[in-house]
Amino acid sequence: MTTRGAVAHDIAVTVNGVARRxxxxxxxxxxxxxxxxxxxxxxxxxxxxxxxxxCTVLVDGEPARACLMxxxxxxxxxxxxxxxxxxxxxxxxxxxxxxxxxHALQCGFCTPGILMTLVAYLRVHPAPSEAEIRxxxxxxxxxxxxxxxxxxxxxxxxxxxxxxxxxxxxxxxxA
Amino acid sequence: xxxxxxDYVAPRTVDEALDLLARHGDEAKVLAGxxxxxxxxxxxxxxxxxVVDLNRVATLGALREDxxxxxxxxxVRQHALExxxxxxxxxxxxxxxxxxxxxxxxxxxxxxGGSLVHADPAAELPACMIALDAVFxxxxxxxxxxxxxxxxxxxxxxxxxxxxxxxVEIELPGPSASPGPAAPPGSAARRTGHGFAEVARRHGDFAxxxxxxxxxxxxxxxxxxxxxxxxxxxxxxxxxxxxxxxVGERPGAARLAEVGRAEAGEIEAxxxxxxxxxxxxxxxxxxxxxxxxxxxxxxxxx
Numbered sequence: 001m002t003t004r005g006a007v008a009h010d011i012a013v014t015v016n017g018v019a020r021r022x023x024x025x026x027x028x029x030x031x032x033x034x035x036x037x038x039x040x041x042x043x044x045x046x047x048x049x050x051x052x053x054x055c056t057v058l059v060d061g062e063p064a065r066a067c068l069m070x071x072x073x074x075x076x077x078x079x080x081x082x083x084x085x086x087x088x089x090x091x092x093x094x095x096x097x098x099x100x101x102x103h104a105l106q107c108g109f110c111t112p113g114i115l116m117t118l119v120a121y122l123r124v125h126p127a128p129s130e131a132e133i134r135x136x137x138x139x140x141x142x143x144x145x146x147x148x149x150x151x152x153x154x155x156x157x158x159x160x161x162x163x164x165x166x167x168x169x170x171x172x173x174x175a
Numbered sequence: 176x177x178x179x180x181x182d183y184v185a186p187r188t189v190d191e192a193l194d195l196l197a198r199h200g201d202e203a204k205v206l207a208g209x210x211x212x213x214x215x216x217x218x219x220x221x222x223x224x225x226v227v228d229l230n231r232v233a234t235l236g237a238l239r240e241d242x243x244x245x246x247x248x249x250x251v252r253q254h255a256l257e258x259x260x261x262x263x264x265x266x267x268x269x270x271x272x273x274x275x276x277x278x279x280x281x282x283x284x285x286x287x288g289g290s291l292v293h294a295d296p297a298a299e300l301p302a303c304m305i306a307l308d309a310v311f312x313x314x315x316x317x318x319x320x321x322x323x324x325x326x327x328x329x330x331x332x333x334x335x336x337x338x339x340x341x342x343v344e345i346e347l348p349g350p351s352a353s354p355g356p357a358a359p360p361g362s363a364a365r366r367t368g369h370g371f372a373e374v375a376r377r378h379g380d381f382a383x384x385x386x387x388x389x390x391x392x393x394x395x396x397x398x399x400x401x402x403x404x405x406x407x408x409x410x411x412x413x414x415x416x417x418x419x420x421x422v423g424e425r426p427g428a429a430r431l432a433e434v435g436r437a438e439a440g441e442i443e444a445x446x447x448x449x450x451x452x453x454x455x456x457x458x459x460x461x462x463x464x465x466x467x468x469x470x471x472x473x474x475x476x477x
Contacts, residue, residue, distance in 0.1 A: 004224060005180025026183035026226065029217075048176060049214035053280060062254075062283040068213040069284070072183055073206075073230060117280055138378040139278020 011075040015040065016084030024071040031055045031066035033074075034081060042082040042112050046141070053140035056113035057081050063120045082112035085119065095119060098153035106144035114140045118154055127158050178216035185228040189235065189314065189343060192227055196339045197316035199225045205341065206230070207250055207289035210281045235288075235343065240265060243349025249288025249342045253277070253300075256287070266347050268307060268369035268387060272299040278379045288342045291327070294334045294411070297381035299373070301328055302406035305414055306369075306387045309347050315340040331410040365391045365399055368473025370466035373407070374458050376449065382407040383450045386462040388418070390470035396425050398471075403434070403463055408455045409443030416441065418467065426471060428464075435464035 008023045015038060022037045034040045034057070046054035048067045055066040058080040085093035092100070095115055105111045114137065121128070121136045128136065133154045137147065186192040196203055204223035206212055207230070215221040229235055235250035238259060245265045256262050256273035263270040276282055276290070276299050290300040291311065304311075304324035311322045313336060327335050336342060373385030384407045391400040403418035417437035424430065439460035444452040 003180070005182060007182060009183065026181055027178045029177065032177075049217050050210060050281065051214075053278070056280050063280040064284050065210075065280055067217065068209050068281075070183065070209075070213075070226075070228075072185075073209075073228060120283075121279060135274075135378055136279055139280050 009072045009075070011072060013074050013076070014078045016080055022071065026070060026072055028071045029067055030057070030059075030064075030069040030071050030074050030079070033071035034066060034079070040081050040083050044109055044112055046109065046113075051141070052110070052113070053117060054110050054113040056116045056140065058116055058120050061120065061123075063117050080116070080119075082115055085115060093119070095122070095153070095157050098156045099150070102149050102153040102156060104145060104149040104153040110140060110142040110144075114142065114150060122154075122158065128154070130155060133158075176217050176219060178213075179219055179222040181216075181223050182225045183228065184225060185231045187231050187233075189232060189341065192229060192232060192341060193314060193316045193339070195225070195227050196341060199227075200338045203227050203338075205292070207292075208252065208281075208285035209289075210277065210285040211289065211293045211295070229341075238262075241346070245347040245349075247287050247345040247347065249286065249291075249344060251287045253282040253285045253287060253290065254279070257282070265349055266307060268303050268371060268389060269300075269347075271369065271371045272303050272387065275299055275373060275375070275379070275382075287345060291345070292334060292336055292342050294328055294332050295381065296331055296410050296412070297383075297385075297407040299382070299385065299387075299406070302385065302404040302412040303371075303387050304345065304347075305412050306389045306402045306404040307347050308402065309345050311342055312344040312346060313340045314343045319343075321346075325414055328411040333411075365393055366474045366477035367391045368470040368475070368477060370469030370471075370473070372462040372465040372469070374462065384408050384444075384455050384458045384462055386459070386466040388463075388466040388470040390421075390467065390474050392471070392474040396475065398422050398424050398426055401426075401467070401470075403438060403467055405438060405442050405459055405463060408452075408459055409445060413438075413442050415463065421467075426467070428468060431467045431471070432460075432464045434467060435460040435462070438463045 008025050010023050012021050022033050031045050034043050044054045046052035050065045050068045056063050057066045060077050133151050202224040206226050206228045235248040237248040238251050239246050253276050256269045309324040313320050368390050370388040373382040375382045386405050388403045393399050398421045401418040401421040403415040404412050406412040415438040417434045439456045444455040446452045
């Protein structure tokens with residue numbers, strides 16, 4: 001008799017358009033196989049129980065917490081991670097550009113999960129309001145930014161009304 | 176953390192899944208969307224020997240209309256409730272509650288059946304199912320049985336489901352097919368409305384207290400059916416007796432507030448880190464009246 005949980009399963013997953021294979025034991029999380037077997041360390045593990053959203057990836061186009069899916073479950077599916085957002089020449093995704101120009105990240109730990117959540121959301125809702133963006137982000141925790149700049153970055157990409165950048169102190173005094 | 180070691184099986188049919196549950200019983204856990212089970216496994220609060228993954232059983236994901244009502248396969252994802260026009264038509268209460276269940280990323284995976292079987296007392300779906308008088312179809316290798324939502328929830332994370340049983344399908348009567356005194360012959364069709372209100376710390380959090388209601392009025396505006404269910408306060412959803420007294424009345428705001436206060440006195444309300452029992456009762460009275468008021472107004476406008 002084999003030891004419990006020792007039987008490995010062969011899986012085949014298309015990750016960011018690339019066919020990947022791995023042999024996994026059941027308790028291995030999707031996040032583990034992405035990071036440790038396939039070297040895609042852009043997917044970050046925060047809380048490991050589904051609360052923080054940092055490990056969000058897209059499975060068959062829908063957002064999923066990679067800490068709440070066993071790797072074996074992903075067999076036969078299509079997974080998108082933050083590494084897949086850049087184009088063929090290494091250019092950033094428009095949302096990533098907006099995050100950079102709007103200072104929508106500080107430490108960056110939560111950023112991949114936030115980007116993937118928003119990419120999926122914007123595919124279905126290309127022009128959300130500020131309130132809708134905040135609701136879409138409710139499952140992703142960021143402890144640095146206070147979300148303000150993240151929301152502004154999404155509005156920029158979605159063509160929504162933007163808050164004008166606050167005047168710098170010197171300019172404000174001259175005005 | 177990572178789960179304790181377990182064996183993984185992914186049946187392709189309901190019968191295969193039932194055989195596995197018959198064989199492994201208490202040692203097995205059924206994996207649907209995994210949004211409650213996997214966190215508990217990651218924290219090692221649950222250590223099943225075998226995980227039976229239902230995600231390859233295609234038939235469990237079906238959603239279909241049936242005689243004005245709906246039949247939801249247990250594996251229908253929670254986000255389908257907010258996206259699928261058939262749900263908005265046949266069970267608008269579910270469509271309204273769905274955006275408040277967790278977050279985008281959890282609703283995309285989390286299933287309707289999983290939420291019901293998990294039976295978190297603060298979850299939205301169990302309460303809505305009782306308000307809608309849904310019937311749960313349960314199967315095991317021993318046979319099939321039906322259980323009304325009102326009889327299914329037994330306590331904190333506890334249901335009528337046996338270890339070898341699977342919740343296979345949820346049957347929702349259509350808005351006009353709900354039980355209750357039949358309209359007199361010749362009268363116009365009953366008009367139904369629903370209401371939903373909850374208080375949570377943040378969007379997507381479990382509710383501190385919530386209320387949902389379904390009200391049917393006849394052509395003259397007389398209440399023919401009123402079902403009010405409170406959740407989040409005690410160890411399971413509570414079907415309000417006080418609301419049933421509205422049948423035969425033309426309830427106004429003051430009367431609904433009275434029913435809300437009566438129900439707030441009936442519910443079991445717990446003290447915990449998030450809110451005191453006193454606060455829960457206070458809020459419950461207001462939410463009950465609000466959900467009923469919404470339901471009456473919608474029925475009047477229907």
